[in-house]
Amino acid sequence: DTEVTQTPKHLVMGMTNKKSLKCEQHMGHRAMYWYKQKAKKPPELMFVYSYEKLSINESVPSRFSPECPNSSLLNLHLHALQPEDSALYLCASSQEGTGSPLHFGNGTRLTVT
Amino acid sequence: GQQLNQSPQSMFIQEGEDVSMNCTSSSIFNTWLWYKQDPGEGPVLLIALYKAGELTSNGRLTAQFGITRKDSFLNISASIPSDVGIYFCAGATSGTYKYIFGTGTRLKVLA
Numbered sequence: 001d002t003e004v005t006q007t008p009k010h011l012v013m014g015m016t017n018k019k020s021l022k023c024e025q026h027m028g029h030r031a032m033y034w035y036k037q038k039a040k041k042p043p044e045l046m047f048v049y050s051y052e053k054l055s056i057n058e059s060v061p062s063r064f065s066p067e068c069p070n071s072s073l074l075n076l077h078l079h080a081l082q083p084e085d086s087a088l089y090l091c092a093s094s095q096e097g098t099g100s101p102l103h104f105g106n107g108t109r110l111t112v113t
Numbered sequence: 114g115q116q117l118n119q120s121p122q123s124m125f126i127q128e129g130e131d132v133s134m135n136c137t138s139s140s141i142f143n144t145w146l147w148y149k150q151d152p153g154e155g156p157v158l159l160i161a162l163y164k165a166g167e168l169t170s171n172g173r174l175t176a177q178f179g180i181t182r183k184d185s186f187l188n189i190s191a192s193i194p195s196d197v198g199i200y201f202c203a204g205a206t207s208g209t210y211k212y213i214f215g216t217g218t219r220l221k222v223l224a
Contacts, residue, residue, distance in 0.1 A: 004155075031210055042116060042201055042214035043156065055210060090155050099144040099163065099205055102212060104155035 003027050004105035006091050012111045015081060021108045023074040023091030029103070030096040031055075032074040034066060037088040037107070049074060051096075081112045119202055119215035127223050132189040134218040136202030143207040145185040147176050150199045159200075160187070194222050 004025045013019050023032065031050045035043035048056035049068040063085075065077040074091055088107045094100040119136045126132055136145070144163055148156035160171050162178035162185060169176055173190045185202055202215040 006155075033210070040217075042217055044214075045211060048210045050210065092155075094210070099207065101144075101146055101158050101161045102156075102203070103158065104148075106153075106155045109153075 004091055004093055004103055006089075006105035006108050008108060009106070010109045010111075012113060013078065013081065014113055015083070017081075018077070018079045020078065021076040021089055021091075021110075023076075023105060024072055025091075025093040025103070026072055027093060027103065028071075028095075029093035029100075030071060031094045031100070032068060033092040033094075033102065034074070034076055035090040035092060035104075037090055039087075043090055047076075078110075081110075083112050086110055086112045117202055117204060117213055117215035119200075119218050121218060122216070123219035123221070125221045125223060126192055128192060128194060130192055132192055132196070132220060133186065134200060135184060135186045136204070136215045137184045138204055138213075139183070140204075140206065141182040142204035143182070144205045144212075145176070145178050146203040146205075146212065147174075147185070147187050148201045148203065150201060152198075156201060189220075192220075192222050194224055196220060197222050 007022045034046040037043045046060045047066045052068045063080050067075040090107045091105045092102040117138050147159045150156040160176040166180045167178040175188045177186045200218045203212040205212045
């Protein structure tokens with residue numbers, strides 16, 4: 001069982017919808033990440049939060065809006081997505097400090113219609 | 114974005130055989146990680162490496178941090194059917210949360 005929990009497991013949304021992806025970890029990790037993974041490709045970094053503050057934004061379009069309400073929770077708010085945004089969205093966490101291993105959740109499979 | 118080159122891209126092996134794969138970068142890394150990903154799931158951490166030349170084992174898996182700090186290697190001994198999946202390396206430089214992932218090696222084991 002993964003210690004990083006993501007909900008929902010699957011999500012289908014239209015291009016005009018607003019939805020949110022949720023991630024939770026209880027390992028006391030202080031860094032949390034969003035990655036996007038297309039089929040047969042490696043994960044690509046989107047955002048990093050360190051101590052609940054946005055540390056890295058990899059030039060992600062504004063239709064993706066991250067939020068870190070507290071050290072255990074990470075959300076990704078979605079609005080006006082495009083079909084090419086369909087992918088597996090992975091959340092990860094790591095201990096404080098760079099170089100700590102990432103621990104991934106099982107992802108949310110997003111389909112934009 | 115930037116990616117690390119992994120080879121081979123894919124491989125078929127017979128059950129019981131040993132497997133080797135590697136990851137190379139044009140940049141120096143301070144940390145190397147190896148992950149396995151099964152279909153429909155997130156990557157699972159196999160081994161973490163922190164020092165050039167370091168050799169670390171996890172059961173039948175052994176990974177090495179290359180002495181140039183630009184490469185890393187993963188070996189799987191006596192492969193079994195459940196070793197099937199995609200193996201990713203990931204590297205990071207000091208002082209950053211930014212892990213770069215390799216292109217992946219897809220492993221298929223023939224019983």
